[in-house]
Structure formats: structure tokens, C-alpha cells
Amino acid sequence: MVVIVGAGPAGLATSACLNLLCIPNVVLEREDCSASLRKKRSYDRLKLHLAKRFCQLPHMPFPSDAPTFMPRNGFIEYLDNYASHFSVDPLYNRVVESASFEEHSGKWLVIAKHMLSNGVEEYVGRFLVVATGENSEGYVPEIMGLDRGRSCILINMRVAKSCGRDVLVVGCGNSGMEIAYDLSNWGARASIVARNPVHVLTKEMVQLGMTLLKYIPVDFVDYIVLMLSKWNHGHLCEYGLRRPTKRPFYLKKETGRSPTIDVRMMGKIKAGQIQVLPSIEKVTGGRFEFQNRKVNQFDVVVFATGYKSPVRKWLKDGTSLFNEDGMPKKRTPDHWKGENGLYCAGFARGGLLGILNDAKNIADDICKVLAEKGD
Ligand SMILES: Cc1cc2nc3c(=O)[nH]c(=O)nc-3n(C[C@H](O)[C@H](O)[C@H](O)COP(=O)(O)OP(=O)(O)OC[C@H]3O[C@@H](n4cnc5c(N)ncnc54)[C@H](O)[C@@H]3O)c2cc1C
Ligand SMILES: NC(=O)C1=CN([C@@H]2O[C@H](COP(=O)(O)OP(=O)(O)OC[C@H]3O[C@@H](n4cnc5c(N)ncnc54)[C@H](OP(=O)(O)O)[C@@H]3O)[C@@H](O)[C@H]2O)C=CC1
């Protein structure tokens, strides 16, 4: 038996690949649905920002008439069809609270709390696949002087419409940029904190880069993509943004940090409709002081400061695979396999393309282990 924790794209894909190999598995999901990140924790306008051919799961391409950049509902429909087609049937409302390896039996003991009955359930498996996602828990940094009770604080994707209000978005990753764009469109006076240098590319540049990477080295791809970005967006420093010294696809490969993909956000920044601010130095009585000595007050603060992976809170014997941050110790492509039948899917920092590779690798490896054991 294989126990899979998480029914997002990674858990669904891993279960589908195991089903195709007739290897019994169970998928445990804390929410009442699969793909909860998109169904319950993202905004309506969200689209896949990679071309669909880089976002499909194993053994099921997107429909040929599907748009290149899949809208949220279209991707949800794809995931639901995927689960149904490969007979993936997660057990919902199961929050995995503990997983430990039992030396005497050579098996994993997984304890899950049933959220509807409040009962505690035990699942035993020779193999354990962690598919709880890189984006499992919102991260909000401590900021000196910020009274979380006073200003309305919204985390990550849950953003209220703030027409006519002064809103600060902290974080200029893809979430921060998209949320600031939406807030500005809804009539808010939006500002965004860009603490460190950031690459800004268009979806088409990323699509070109990912296509070229199959044929030419990353340095050359980055040279082309950066030239296009500078031609298209100009000198970002005029708008308070800086480009990193290291190039975008190199950074994605080495650090997992994605470039920010411009959803017409740069147009608003260039038009002065969105103000870019440096790091927050401190907050005093609701007044924000920034690194450039600017001082502003805001009605709403949105933290788009990324996510954490709390795997180590419940995975007791995961040190062969995960570091303290709940991310793999090993670099891609060797990141997905630990000891004693422990695996992780969806932690390659490679998005859905990374998930496709993880799911196939894990299912094939389990099949090989079982064959070697004569099971
Ligand atoms: C807003 C956003 C947009 C993205 N867009 C793209 C994109 O366009 N293209 C791309 O390639 N990548 C994209 N990514 C990155 C990544 O590919 C996606 O997040 C993808 O959904 C990851 O799938 P996953 O299954 O690894 O994790 P998730 O989708 O996060 O699923 C993990 C599942 O595990 C469950 N879970 C967590 N902890 C437990 C527990 N203890 N017990 C039981 N269940 C648990 C969660 O409820 C969740 O359903 C995006 C990420 C985000 C946040
Ligand atoms: N398909 C789509 O349209 C979308 C995809 N995504 C994906 O979701 C994933 C998560 O993205 P996202 O939510 O943006 O998270 P990220 O981790 O990508 O970005 C977090 C941002 O917050 C900043 N930050 C963190 N701490 C602080 C702080 N104390 N002060 C100021 N800034 C801070 C980081 O800056 P620093 O660089 O200095 O650490 C970074 O800019 C990514 O893979 C992304 O590509 C997200 C939204 C939309």
C-alpha cells in the first residue's frame, strides 16, 4: 500500500501513475475537495502563467482547443476530469497529523484526524508520498511595530475589494504583483513593496525560454530573454525596481525563485498608478517608514510574502528527505526520494512540470522496488 498525503495536482498525478501500474494507494486530503489551492485559496482571475504544454499531468494532455494559458476554472475542470479518468478517489476531510516509520514492521504509520467525525484514523503503508505542496501555509513576516489588530491584514490570495482605500501589498512575487494589479483596477490606491531585485518577464518570454531550454544552454536562453525584457520593460530602476545580477532561468534552476510574470502590472507602475516602495523599516502607530525614509499610512496591508511548507510538524521520520524548512534537502532532479520508502511529489520548485516528472519517477521507483522484492 502507498499512502499519499495531499490531493492537489501532485497527489492526484502520483495516484494516477500508481493506478496505471495497479499498485494500491490511498490519498488523504485535509480539505473537502481535491485541488483545494485553486478551488478554495485563489482568486477568480488566476490563470496558469505557463503555456498549457508545460502544465499538464502525466498521461493526459489538455484538450487541443483549450486556451494556451488555462483559466482557473478550466484547470479545475481538467484536474477533476483527470482524477475521474484515472480512478483517483481521495479520502477528504482527513488532516494528517503524524507520520512515522516503524522499524519493526518496515512500514509507515500515518495518523489522520477526520474533520467531520473528529475521529482519529490510522493508515499503514510500505511507502509514503508527501504531496502537501510548496505553498501549503501562508507566510507573514514579523515587522517591527506592526500591530496586527489595527490595520486590516489580508494574507496571500484572500483580498477584499478596497475601492478608494490606500492599500499596501508586501511582496513583489507573482501573487503580490497580481493582487496589486487587481486592487488598482478596483480603484484602490495601491503600493507594493519590492524588498529585493526581481526579474519581470511576460508569459510569452517565459514560454519562449522554456521552449528554448530544450535545445540551448540556460545562459544563452537567459541572454535572449533578458534582452527581450529590457526591450519590452525598459530600465526597471526608473520605477523603483531592480533586476537581480543573476539571470531569470538560472535563478529558477538554482534557487527555485520564479521570475515575476507581468500581467499588465508594469503598465500601471510606469503610469504611476501603483507606487513601488523599498523595504519596510518599521511601523509606528500605523505609520509605515520605508528604507528610503518615506512615511505612509495605509487602510489595508496585504501580505503576499510567500508560503511555508510545515511538513516537519507532522512527518516524524522525514529527515532523510526534508530539511527544517519542509523542503527537500537534495537539489532537483534528485529531490524526490528519501529512505524507507519515503517520497515527495511537488517539491521540485518546478511547478506543474516538476510534478509531472515527480509523479512518474515515484510510481516507477515503487514499481521497481516491489518487483525486486518479488511483491
Ligand atoms: C497561486 C499559484 C499559482 C500557481 N500557478 C502555477 C502555474 O501557472 N504553473 C505552474 O506550473 N505552477 C504554478 N504554481 C505552482 C504549483 O505548480 C501549483 O501550486 C500546484 O498546485 C502545486 O500542486 P501540489 O499538489 O504540489 O500542491 P497543492 O496544490 O498546494 O496541493 C497540496 C494539497 O495537500 C493538502 N494538504 C496539505 N497538508 C495536508 C495534511 N497535513 N493532511 C492532508 N492534506 C494536506 C492541501 O489541502 C492541498 O490540497 C502556482 C502556485 C500558486 C500558489
Ligand atoms: N499562475 C499565476 O498567475 C501565479 C503563480 N504564482 C506562483 O505561486 C508561487 C508563490 O508565489 P508568491 O505567493 O508570489 O510567493 P513568492 O515566494 O514567489 O514571493 C514572495 C515575495 O514576498 C517577498 N517578501 C518576503 N518576505 C518579505 C518581507 N519581510 N518584506 C518584503 N517582502 C517580502 C519576497 O521578496 P524576496 O524576493 O526579497 O524574498 C517575494 O517578492 C510561485 O511559484 C508563483 O510563481 C503566484 C501567483 C499567481
Ligand SMILES: O=C(O)C(=O)Cc1c[nH]c2ccccc12
Ligand atoms: O509558478 C511557478 O512558480 C512555477 O514554478 C512555474 C514555473 C516552472 N518553471 C518556471 C520558469 C519560469 C517561471 C515560472 C516557472
